[in-house]
Amino acid sequence: GQQVMQIPQYQHVQEGEDFTTYCNSSTTLSNIQWYKQRPGGHPVFLIQLVKSGEVKKQKRLTFQFGEAKKNSSLHITATQTTDVGTYFCAWSSGGYNKLIFGAGTRLAVHP
Amino acid sequence: NAGVTQTPKFQVLKTGQSMTLQCAQDMNHEYMSWYRQDPGMGLRLIHYSVGAGITDQGEVPNGYNVSRSTTEDFPLRLLSAAPSQTSVYFCASSPVFSYNSPLHFGNGTRLTVT
Numbered sequence: 001g002q003q004v005m006q007i008p009q010y011q012h013v014q015e016g017e018d019f020t021t022y023c024n025s026s027t028t029l030s031n032i033q034w035y036k037q038r039p040g041g042h043p044v045f046l047i048q049l050v051k052s053g054e055v056k057k058q059k060r061l062t063f064q065f066g067e068a069k070k071n072s073s074l075h076i077t078a079t080q081t082t083d084v085g086t087y088f089c090a091w092s093s094g095g096y097n098k099l100i101f102g103a104g105t106r107l108a109v110h111p
Numbered sequence: 112n113a114g115v116t117q118t119p120k121f122q123v124l125k126t127g128q129s130m131t132l133q134c135a136q137d138m139n140h141e142y143m144s145w146y147r148q149d150p151g152m153g154l155r156l157i158h159y160s161v162g163a164g165i166t167d168q169g170e171v172p173n174g175y176n177v178s179r180s181t182t183e184d185f186p187l188r189l190l191s192a193a194p195s196q197t198s199v200y201f202c203a204s205s206p207v208f209s210y211n212s213p214l215h216f217g218n219g220t221r222l223t224v225t
Contacts, residue, residue, distance in 0.1 A: 009151070033213060042201055043154065045213035088153060097161055097208050098169060099144070101154040 006102030021105035023089035115217035132187040134202030142208040143185040147198040
C-alpha cells in the first residue's frame with residue numbers, strides 16, 4: 001500500500017535559522033496539501049501542489065512538489081517565533097475521497 | 112459565518128459510556144469528515160461523508176458511528192467508550208472533496224476516557 005513518511009518528527013531552531021520538512025511517498029501522489037497547526041489549535045490549510053515539479057511561495061515559505069510527484073517539501077526561510085507549530089502534509093487516497101495526513105513535523109523556534 | 116462548530120470542547124467519560132460529538136457547519140459544504148489526533152501520530156481519518164445520506168469509513172472507524180441526515184450536521188457517536196479513544200477529535204469540511212478543496216477544521220473536542 002501507499003506509504004508516506006514525514007521527516008523530521010521534531011526540529012528545534014534558533015530564530016532566524018531556516019527550516020525544512022519533507023514528505024516522501026513510496027508511490028506517485030495525485031496532489032499534496034500542507035497544513036499548519038499552532039499549539040492548542042486546529043490545522044489550517046497553507047497550500048496545495050498538483051503539478052510535477054511545482055514550486056509555490058508564500059512570503060518566507062517555499063513549497064515544492066518533486067518531478068516524480070513522490071516527494072514534497074516545505075521550507076521556511078529565517079524562522080520567526082510565529083512559525084512555531086506542527087506542519088502536516090496530506091494527500092488524497094482511496095478513490096480521492098479520503099485526505100490522509102502525515103505524522104507531522106513539530107517546529108520549535110527559540111528567540 | 113461561524114464555520115465549523117464542534118461541541119463540547121472538553122468531555123470526560125467513563126469506560127463503557129456512550130456519547131455523541133457534535134459537528135455543524137454553516138458553509139453549505141457537501142464534504143465532512145472526522146479525525147482523531149494522538150501525540151506523534153498526526154491526524155487519522157475516522158469517517159467521512161460526501162453528502163447528506165452518504166457516509167464511509169476512514170482509516171480507524173472501529174468503535175465509532177456516524178450519520179449524515181442533513182448537509183449541516185455530522186455527529187460522531189462513541190458506542191462504548193474505551194481508554195484507547197482518549198484523543199482530540201477534529202471535524203472538518205470542504206465544499207466538495209476534490210484536490211482543489213482544502214479542509215476547514217473545527218476547534219476540536221478533547222475527550223478523556225477513564
